[in-house]
Amino acid sequence: MTSSDHVSTLVLKTPGRASKASPSDVRRNNRSLIFSLLFPGSQYSRADLGRLTGLSRVAISDVVNSMLDDGLIRENGYETKTNGKGKRGTLLGIDPTRLRIITINLSNAHFIQGAVTDLLGNSLKQAEIALSVKKRVDIGTISNLIAKLAEGCEHIIGISIAAVGVVHDGVINRSTEFDWRNIDLETPLERQFKKPVIITNAVVCSMLTERFFGHAGPNMLFVEVDRGIGAATLLDDAVIIGENHAGGEIGHISVDPNGPKCPCGKRGCLEMLVSSPALRTRMRGALPDEQVSILTEAGGRLASALATPIGLLDMNDVCIYGPADIVNTAFLNAAQQYLDRTTTSTFRHHTVVRRCECGPNTTVRGAAIVMVRNLLER
Ligand SMILES: [Zn+2]
CATH class of the missing domain: 3.30.420.40 (ATPase, nucleotide binding domain)
Structure with a gap:
């Protein structure tokens, strides 16, 4: 077990799902719980996870196996036992090797920044499109950038966009920066790319990076x-x-x-x-x-x-x-x-x-965290 007992529960908060849990809710909550114990850099054995969550061995095994199959977590070798007794457990951690997220940052004045990241928000491929002096940005420009990033990329779980202004339900209600009023980015981009699309305020994205990596x-x-x-x-x-x-x-x-x-x-x-x-x-x-x-x-x-x-x-x-x-x-x-x-x-x-000293990719990384959080709530 790592020394980090200060465990975040951010990813498991699912408002409105508290009462009368169905079996699928229970499964989703357990996945979310285990993921949030491991995210971003902790490693625990199945036995540790059982102790931390209070779940039975059978339940842990069921949830862990499904998460291994889905590429959310992976086995990272064996734990080191200090007392030299008992079987050493296999350590589990977040799997950054399989699933990918496309992130777009609309908060810059002169360019749109995009990246393909892993589940930890590390940029694996980056691209950007310069905006003209008039700061023209439209859905076409954004979708061109997404297409460029998606080329040759497998296992993309979704597209996460960080935007300035008031954002609600995939719609940018108001952005003085780009002079947008009620622009629905989610519907056309989901239709085109057949992946979940989430739009989040860019400051919230940056804050999530500070929370998990700062x-x-x-x-x-x-x-x-x-x-x-x-x-x-x-x-x-x-x-x-x-x-x-x-x-x-x-x-x-x-x-x-x-x-x-x-x-x-x-x-x-x-x-x-x-x-x-x-x-x-x-x-x-x-x-x-x-x-x-x-x-x-x-x-x-x-x-x-x-x-x-x-x-x-x-x-x-x-x-x-x-x-x-x-x-x-x-x-x-x-x-x-x-x-x-x-x-x-x-x-x-x-x-x-x-x-905040998380560096130049703070917003993009936070957008990836938003998508991970969404994935666990589905
Ligand atoms: Zn004012």
Whole structure:
């Protein structure tokens, strides 16, 4: 058994399936449970899995065999017994060798990024399509990229798309970036490729990568600072989407009523004050000291918007994902100092602000995790 007893249960959360489980629900839940114990990098023997889940040997054997057949998990050699007694069990782990996922990232301004990944979200093949200056992106462009990625690829379990804006049921309800309103990506792409298609908010995708491959636990406030400002919340390993599927859309919350006018009609929205284009414009030609004070002000502003939700949710971990020239030490220190001043007290735990360091494929990798999660719920 590995030392990682802090096991994630994210993939097994299936809302609305709690009552009156049918045999197929039980089987699905058991698969999900075992997968989530192994994902991403744990290895357990059948006996370990029995102890951890409370399932009988017969049940474990049945579920494990079906998962081996489906290519979800594989046998990774024998465990090392410290006491030298008893039969050594075969270790089971996630199988990255068979099943493939196509992931598409629509959150970049100048290109669409695509990849074929394994079940752990590792990119095995990458491709991208540059967008014209007008940022034209349509379903045809996306489907060309998918076709290119799918060429010669076997065992594709689905297509997972990370998109900016409000996403619900395969439809991008609103994306100011691409000027989309109610664009259904799921139906035409499923029809064309005959595979399940899932569309998810890109910040949620990035947050899932931080959860499984970064340093986060089951609770975090994840904020993406780039062209736009978006946030995602993880509470007890559940992603909080919100009543109108717009949870985390904090870019147009006004933090300065006298600030610059925003295209949305208000003044001083976070996106006008803290987004990377806004800050880069202000820093252009400024002296190094002035640049530091611009980023210090920006870090404080962002923290001022986050202080209340941090207190409300009793959140210890704030993870910020963004370009290194913006989300740097000056920015993070200013955010930390603001939160120390405003949220810490004798009865309120210290909240840590830190940078997401999962690298350039954070969003694409998260899209793969979304597809894995979906696969287990089917
Ligand atoms: Zn606005």
